[in-house]
Amino acid sequence: xxxxxxxxxxxxxxxxxxxxxxENQVQYxxxxxxxxxxxxxxxxxxxxxxxxxxxQELVYPQSNGTLELRERVATMYPGATAxxxxxxxxxxxxxxxxMWHLVEQGxxxxxxxxxxxxxxxxxxxxxxxxxxxxxxxxxxxxxxxVDLDDLRTxxxxxxxxxxxxxxxNPTGARIPAADLDGVCQIAGRVGAWVLSDxxxxxxELDGVETPSIWGRYExxxxxxxxxxxxxxxxxxxxxxxxxxxxxxxxxxYHDYTTIGPGTLSDRFARIALxxxxxxxxxxxxxxxxxxxxxxxTDWLDAHKDRFSYAMPEAGAIVYARYHDAINxxxxxxxxxxxxxxxxxxxxxxxxxxxxRIGFGSETRYLRDGLDRLxxxxxxxxxxxxxxxx
Ligand SMILES: Cc1ncc(COP(=O)(O)O)c(C=O)c1O
Numbered sequence: 001x002x003x004x005x006x007x008x009x010x011x012x013x014x015x016x017x018x019x020x021x022x023e024n025q026v027q028y029x030x031x032x033x034x035x036x037x038x039x040x041x042x043x044x045x046x047x048x049x050x051x052x053x054x055x056q057e058l059v060y061p062q063s064n065g066t067l068e069l070r071e072r073v074a075t076m077y078p079g080a081t082a083x084x085x086x087x088x089x090x091x092x093x094x095x096x097x098x099m100w101h102l103v104e105q106g107x108x109x110x111x112x113x114x115x116x117x118x119x120x121x122x123x124x125x126x127x128x129x130x131x132x133x134x135x136x137x138x139x140x141x142x143x144x145x146v147d148l149d150d151l152r153t154x155x156x157x158x159x160x161x162x163x164x165x166x167x168x169n170p171t172g173a174r175i176p177a178a179d180l181d182g183v184c185q186i187a188g189r190v191g192a193w194v195l196s197d198x199x200x201x202x203x204e205l206d207g208v209e210t211p212s213i214w215g216r217y218e219x220x221x222x223x224x225x226x227x228x229x230x231x232x233x234x235x236x237x238x239x240x241x242x243x244x245x246x247x248x249x250x251x252x253y254h255d256y257t258t259i260g261p262g263t264l265s266d267r268f269a270r271i272a273l274x275x276x277x278x279x280x281x282x283x284x285x286x287x288x289x290x291x292x293x294x295x296x297t298d299w300l301d302a303h304k305d306r307f308s309y310a311m312p313e314a315g316a317i318v319y320a321r322y323h324d325a326i327n328x329x330x331x332x333x334x335x336x337x338x339x340x341x342x343x344x345x346x347x348x349x350x351x352x353x354x355x356r357i358g359f360g361s362e363t364r365y366l367r368d369g370l371d372r373l374x375x376x377x378x379x380x381x382x383x384x385x386x387x388x389x
Pocket of ligand 1: 033116169236237238
């Protein structure tokens with residue numbers, strides 16, 4: 001890995017740093033968690049949209065997102081209007097301005113883990129005290145789930161915010177509606193906010209949309225965007241859905257970050273979220289997931305002396321436990337250097353012994369990347385004994 005010597009006042013975001021450094025250098029990037037990105041021409045299949053795009057002046061955009069885009073996003077959240085929505089540069093900026101707004105020195109931040117590392121790092125960066133709420137694995141090792149009793153013990157009068165990632169990165173687990181209500185009830189006792197990052201919503205393998213935190217409690221903030229379930233990460237379009245007061249405030253914070261989303265990106269996002277196009281995009285996502293899930297699960301099953309895993313419910317990622325006696329970062333470094341394949345080590349989620357493998361790419365590419373991983377594993381001593389948890 002690259003050494004970073006300049007002091008930083010924020011924790012290193014290890015996974016993004018690794019991906020930023022290597023994802024475009026390797027031959028097989030299986031570190032991505034969304035489906036293979038769409039091409040511009042797939043979004044512009046309508047002549048009027050094409051002409052509109054070519055005629056678009058490259059003005060500063062409406063900095064919280066055009067009214068039309070905010071209205072389209074609002075339709076996903078019952079009872080929401082454009083005033084409940086702020087458009088950001090990716091889900092990451094939505095998370096950033098939300099955390100910046102809410103977390104102050106000494107605030108307790110309870111986050112489900114494992115989780116996408118951004119909000120965890122930001123909690124610390126803004127002076128919060130992070131308390132980890134671990135997902136639990138069922139006795140048969142096949143399902144990750146939350147435990148509300150654990151949450152009750154972590155939430156105190158100092159808890160400012162409870163963070164969810166639903167569907168979850170890296171496990172692909174969904175939190176059922178009853179548990180979301182339970183989380184809101186626990187938050188309500190101390191007036192904490194609930195931030196639910198729902199960027200994988202819409203990428204469910206069974207086609208049943210993940211229940212949202214939206215509408216379950218007055219202090220909820222949903223962050224989301226087009227990067228994962230929609231396969232449009234290059235647009236850098238995300239959003240916040242919350243109360244008009246929160247959204248008005250985070251918009252002011254946004255003035256200090258990037259001002260607004262790109263003008264072309266806002267326009268593409270309006271096209272992507274037209275009802276017929278949205279349905280087409282999500283159908284494409286499901287097609288990719290359905291084609292590739294058996295490829296990776298067959299592969300894992302064929303190597304069951306080395307791996308165990310819970311079946312993901314959403315997203316294009318499998319979080320697999322491996323049984324070889326090698327540190328996950330070391331394994332990932334060897335895989336990258338010796339085989340030019342990139343996956344994410346469990347170390348990046350604070351869980352050595354796991355690999356997060358993305359399966360949203362083209363099927364041939366996925367198979368070839370997995371073959372190379374198998375080659376590397378063959379060069380390791382056989383694992384002593386398989387365990388399931
Ligand atoms: C849960 C989660 N939220 C946010 C992001 C970042 O989203 P974006 O690329 O839209 O900034 C990611 C990216 O991996 C993610 O996994």
